[in-house]
Amino acid sequence: MRDPVTDFEYPEAWVAACRSPDLLPDVERGLAVLTASGSVLRRGFTTGTTAAAACKAAVLSLALDTVNEVEVTLPCGITVSLPVDAYRGEASCRKDSGDYPSDVTAGLEFTATAVSSLSDGVQFVPGAGIGSFARNTHRHRLGTPAISDPALDCIKRSIGEAVEQAGLSGVTVILTAPRGAEVAQKTLNPRIGVQGGISILGTTGLVEPWDDHMTEGVLDRIARTNAVVLTTGRLGLRYSRLLFPDREAILVGSKLEEALRVADGDTVICGLPGLIMKFMNPNVLEGTGCATVEELSTTSLWDEVARRELAAFRDRYPRVRVVIVDRSGRIIGESP
Template identity: 85%
Template sequence: MRDPVTDFEYPEAWVTACRSPDLLPDVRRGFAVLTASGTVLRRGFTTGTTAAAVCKAAVLSLSCETVDGVEVTLPCGITVRVPVDAYRGRASCWKDAGAYPSDATAGLEFVATAVPSLSGGVQFVPGEGIGSFGRNTRRHLQGTPAISAPALDCIRRSIDEAVEEAGLHGTTVILTVPRGAEVAQKTLNPKIGVHGGISVLGTTGFVEPWDDHVTEGVLDRIARAPRGVVLTTGRLGLRYSRLFFPDREAVLVGNHLSEALQAADGDTVICGLPGLILKFMNPNVLFGTGCATVEELSTTPQWEEVAGRELAAFLNRYPRVRVVIVDRDGRVIGESP
C-alpha cells in the first residue's frame, strides 16, 4: 500500500498490524498516515486548503443560497470535501488540524465574502487577518500578502471552478481571518518579518501529524533502516534526498532532528533546505547577520563563511553524520567538510 501524498510504500507488516482496518481506505486515499505500530493518524488541512474551500463556498452560495461542503483539489492532486457554512455570498470555514497536536491555527475561522462582478473577471482580495511581508526579501516584496504560490494557485482554481459552476460572469472574493492577527503571534511570523496576520500556506494541502508520527512510527523506521538513513526536514528535502541517496531510506522528521539522530544506528545523512538544519545546529545562527531567516542568509555573501563554520562545528559533535544542504532548486549550497 502506497501513500499517494509522499509516495512512501508502507511495509506489509505495518498494514497487518493496523489496529483500525476500517481506516485503511483513508490511508490509501492519503487522508491519513499509517505508523509502524499500526496506528492510523489523520491528516489535517492547511491554511491554504481552508482558504480555498471558504472562497469557493462563498461564490457557490451566490447561486444556491446555502452550501455546507465543497470539493477542493489540493496541490498534491487529491480532491477532498471540506465542511463549510455559506449563505448568499458569505462563507465560514474552520481549520481542521487533523491529528497534529501543536497546530497554532487549529479551529481558526476563515471568512469569505463574494459579490458578482458586473464587468466580468475574477478578483481575489486578501483582507484582515492575513499577514504581509514587512520588508523586501529575495522572493517577496514588502507589503505582499503572505500566501504561498501553491496555496494561491489552489485558491484561484477553486474560485474559478465555483464561478463556472454558478454560471457567473465574474466575481470579487474577499478573504479574511477575524482572529488572524491574534493567532499569528503564536506562530513564527513575527520572527520572519510577516506582520498583521497568519500566513496562508500549503505545499500539499495537508497538515502532517508529525508530532505524534515521529515518536511512534518514524523513529522505528530510522532504527531499522538497513543501509543507513537520510533525515530531512521537509517535502522538498525529501524529494532531493531520494534523488541524491537512492540506496538509503529517506525519512521526513520535521523539526525532530535531535530525536531522529538518537534513533539512528550507523552512518547517517541529513539532507534538506537550510532553515531547520542550520537552526538545529545553532539556534543563534542568525545573530549578528542582519538576516531574518536562514533562507535569506543563504543568498548573502556571508553564507559560505557562516555555513562552513557551523558545518565544521557540527561534524565535531556528530562525526558519523554527513550534512548536505540544498536550495529550492536542488543545488548543493553547503556540505560537511
Template identity: 50%
Template sequence: MIDPVTGFTIPDEWVSRVQSRDELELVSTGRGVLTASGAVLRRGITTGATAAAAAKAAVLSLRKPVLEVDILLPCGIRVVVPATGEDGRGSAVKDSGDYPEDRTAGLLFRADAVEDTEIILHAGEGIGRFVRDTPRYTEGEPAISPPARDCILTAITEALEAIKFSGVSVTISVIGGRDAGADTLNPRVGVIGGISLLGTTGFVEPWDDHLESSMEERVRSANRVVITTGRIGLRISRLLFPEYEVVLAGSKIGQAIKASSCETILCGLPGLILKFINPDILEGTGYQTVEEYVATEEGQNRMREMLNDATPTGIRIVIVNRDGEVIGDSR
C-alpha cells in the first residue's frame, strides 16, 4: 500500500496491524496516516481547502441549496467536505483531523458570492494581511498562499461550470479569525488581522507520539535517507534525490537524525533547518523570519558560514528555495 499524499510505501507488517477495513480505506484515499503501530490517524483539511469548500458551496447555492461539496486539493486528491450553501452564502467548518494543537480547528469559514462578469476573489474579515513587504508578498496583501489561492479558484471555476455562470465575485471571511490569528505565529511574521489561508497539499498532517515513532522507524529502515521539514521540501527532495528515501520530519529534525544510521541528507527550506543549526540566527539582524533574512546578501553569507562551520558530523545539508533551486549546500 502507498500513501497517496506522501508517496511512502507502507510496509506490509504495518498494514497487517490495522484493525478495520474502514481505517485502511482512510489510508488508501489519503484521509488517514498509517503508523508503525497499526494506528490510523486522520488527516484534517487546511485553511485554504476549507475556504475553497465554502466558496464552492456559495457559488453552487446561487442555483440551489448545498449540503456538501467535493473539492480538488493541491495534492491532486479530490475530497468531499461538509459545506452548506444557500442564496449565495456558503459555510464550512475547519476540520483539524487528529491534530489537537490546530488553533484554527472549528473556525467557521464563510463565503458570499454575487454573479459577475469574471472571477473576483476578496479576502474579508478574519483573514490576515501583511504589514510589510516580504520576498513573496507586498504590504497590505492578504495572507493567502499560492497553492491555497489556486485551490479556491479551482473550486470556484468548477462551481461556475456546474451552474453555467460566466463569472462571480466571492468574498471569504473567517469568523473568529482575528483572535485565532493573534494566537499563531502570524504577528511574528508580519501578518495581522486574522489567520492565513495555507495548504501545500490541502491536508493537515496529524502528529502524536505514534506518528513520531513511525517517522523514526522510516528513517531507521532506510538505506539512504533525506530528512526534510515540510511539503515543499518533500516534493523538491524527491526530485533532487530520487534514489533516496525521503522522510518528512517537520520540526523533529534532531530525532530524525538520531534515528539514522545510514547516508543522510537534511534538505528543505531555510527556516527550520537554519534555526536547527543555530536557534539564534535572527538575533540582532532586525528580520522576523529566516526566509526574509536569507533573501539578503548578509543572510546568504551567514547561511554559507553556518553550512561550512556547523554541519552535523556525517550529515549533508542542502537548502532550497520555494522554486526548487539549491541556494546552499554543505558538501
C-alpha cells in the first residue's frame, strides 16, 4: 500500500497490524496515514482547501439553490468531498484539521458570496479576515493578500469548475473569514508581517497529523533507516529525492530534534531555510532586521550567517550534514 501524497510505501507489517482495517481505504486515498503501531490518523484540510470549498459552493448555489457538499481537487491531485452550507450565493465551510491536535485554525469558518455577472470571466476578491502583507518583501508587495500560489490556484480552479457546472458566463466571488483577524493573532502572522487576518495556505491541500504521526510511525521508520535524509516540507521532500537519490527521504516537519534523537548512521538534513535555521538557532534573526529566515536568505547577510550557523551546528552534530535549498532547488547553504 502506497501513500499517494508522500509516495511512501507502507510496510506489510504495518498494514497487517492495522487496528482499524475499515479505514484502510482512506489511507489508500491519501486521506489518512497508517502508523507503525497500527493506528490510523486522519489528515485534515488546509485553509486553502476550505476556502476553495466555500467559494465553489457559493457559485453552485446560484444555480442549485441549496448545496451541502462539494468536490475539490487538491494541489496534490487528490479529489475530496467537503461538507458546506450554501444557499443562493452565500456559502460557508469550516476547517477540518483531522487528527492534528495543535492546529489553532481548527474549526475556522470561511464564508463566500457569489454574484453572477453578464460579462465573461471570474473575479475573486479576498475580503475581511483574510490577511495581507504589511510591507514589501522579495516575494510579496505591500497589501498583497496572504494567499499562497497553490492555494490560489485551487480556489480559482474550484470557482471555474462551478461556473461551468452552473452554466454561468461570469461571476464575482468574495471570500471572508469572520474570525480571521482574531485567530491570526495565535499564528505566526504578526511576526512575519501579515496583518488583518489569516493566511490562506496549502502546498498539498492536506494537514498532516504530525504530532502523533512522528511519535508512532515516522520515528520508527527513521530508526530503521541507515542512510536517511530528514526534510521539513513538500518542496524539501522533492529536492531531497533529487539531490540524494540513494537515500530514503523522510518528511518530519518541525520535529527535527525528535528525528535526530533516533537517527542511526549517516544523516542529512535537507530543505528550505526557515525551519532548519530556526532549529539550529532559534535566535538566528536577531540583529538582522529581517522578519523571516526566507527574507534573510535574500540579503547580503545570508552567506555569513549561514556559514556561522552551519559550522556551529556541525560542532554539535558532527555526523549530520545540512543542505539548505531555495524554492527553485538551488543549494544556498551546506555544512562545511
